[in-house]
Amino acid sequence: MRQITDLEFSLIESKVKKSADKIGLDDRSTGFLYLILDSLFPRSGEDISSLITDGGSDRGVDAVYIQESGNVAHISIVQSKYASTIKSAGRTFPGNEIDKLISFIRDLVDRVAGLPESVNPLLRGKIVDIWRLVDQGKMIYIHIFLVSNALPLATHERKRLDAFCSQYEFISVEELSYQSIISLISSDGRTKEDGILDTVDVQKYERADCDIRGLVANVDARSYIDMISNEGGKTTSLR
Template sequence: MNINASIIDQRLTSVVNDIRQKAAEELRINDQGRLKSLAFAYLCVKTILDLENDNAFDCLTEGGGDFGVDAMHISEEYDGEFTVTLFQAEYKNNLEGNSNFPEQGIESLINAIQYLFNPAAQLEHINERLLTKVEEARSLIRDGYIPQVRAIACNNGLKWNESAQGAIERTGFGDQVTWEHVNHERLVQILQATRPVKENSQNPVDLKDLRANDERQQRLDMDMQQLGFNYRRKRSDTSTRSTDITSGVAAEAVLSVWREKPHQAKFFSREHFGKLYDSIFTDQLNGSQVIIAVQLYRIAENRRKRPEHTDPDFVRYASCFIAMQMGRRILADMGIQMREISHHNFPRAQQLIEQNGEAYFNTSVQDIQQALHELYGRQDISLQQLSATFRRGDLITRLQ
């Protein structure tokens, strides 16, 4: 038995417990064997991309059909380029660590990349969760952004064989695609390494940690504690409860709901603790305002991840826009402006969210449906168009 393979196998036991509920709710996976495979893919994504728990889980796709990948991550656009990271994970319960990554897994990655580079190709037999991500990436390509692709083959064994390597070389993808092998040895190596926080780093996680001791962050922490909530100013690998609010989620929610810049909330997260920090976390921002924004944002995000069959397609792209409209509705019901939200009227706001949260969501969806009709008329809107529309913020002026 390989020791590092054994270490990862033990780790998967706790990972399975961490993701069990989300796996059932979002991916409808309950089978123990499939859960373990999913946990391995999740561990690889989280470790390689250094993502927080919810963001790592959001990458999991349970791919199949024409686009057989297990996870997919799309970076933010930067200087006209963006990176798509595709994961194919193969886990064996045999812990000898001596099996090659299967050639079929490499073929699945090759097939997925070919579809990715051709925005006009029709995809069939692909689940909605994955299709949403694929069309988001293809929408960026249609808009002229240049994709760089990382194809990551993950297993608890050896690299792919010569035949699979030949298949990679025959693709002609060139420098636009990089191929990486990640196994138990590499995972243990990364997990054992410390993660230094550098002053000049552009990693949003690092910037977030640098801001953690900022006076404004400390004040929000104290303010939220008094309201019964736990503000996580620093990165943490423990699971979040409903009363936990991470600084990253707070930034996205406040930027969507109160600053009314939902496109920046979704697509500029690397700047939330950089260039956008002072406009998000102003001196006037208080704990009550953050909590209310996060609660509205979570309603919209939960539906993005678990849409009902009656929800329109755009719900998977528009959660930040929906949250913005929900914020406007709660202010109207309270008869106040955002700056007037405080611990004095916080209980009333909580009561309204509890009673009317679903109604706020549904009427906000109708707002966006109407805005889309004004923008595009009654024509069918493709998923690629929808993705581009919400990325560019085309609807904001129509939702005033």
């Protein structure tokens, strides 16, 4: 991947500054994390703080988002790295952070007894919630987000992380480097269409893939046809 340009770096910086100002903190790193979480997950700004686990003894986990749907629970684990200068934005995602994540997730899925006591209270609460869902018989799917306004992992580090994840059918990983970040924060300018869909059961859950956010559900086909149809009965494409 090419190096980030000054224009791209400045665009992200302006969004980070607005995010930091919004939460009343003079901390760009936290502002960046808030910006990303607000873009990845369809939640209000007041709720973002409930996702954050960043701080001392966070085991490399900056945020955790838990989404339940029937007998399934989707766990999003976010590790965020903010480059404060364009020079540092030219570096790859730090490989030593992968070791922290691998160690934490291994302890999480193996239910190591001392794990909750080894982390900060914010992360401890998330661990307790995840293990409670397992005890309730829910299937757990873990999706790791590596987010940075710099470059992605070096190839050998990504292969190492992929090798770890491949040991588990329920663990996946996604990198969001500066190009993906720009796509995320620029999505507000897209043309939007409104409509109403009827679901046929109560099982539905939210999900996010980079700049695409949505709701997974069983939809009544008639309501879909009505939504994409003009008054004259002709259908129209949705953006």
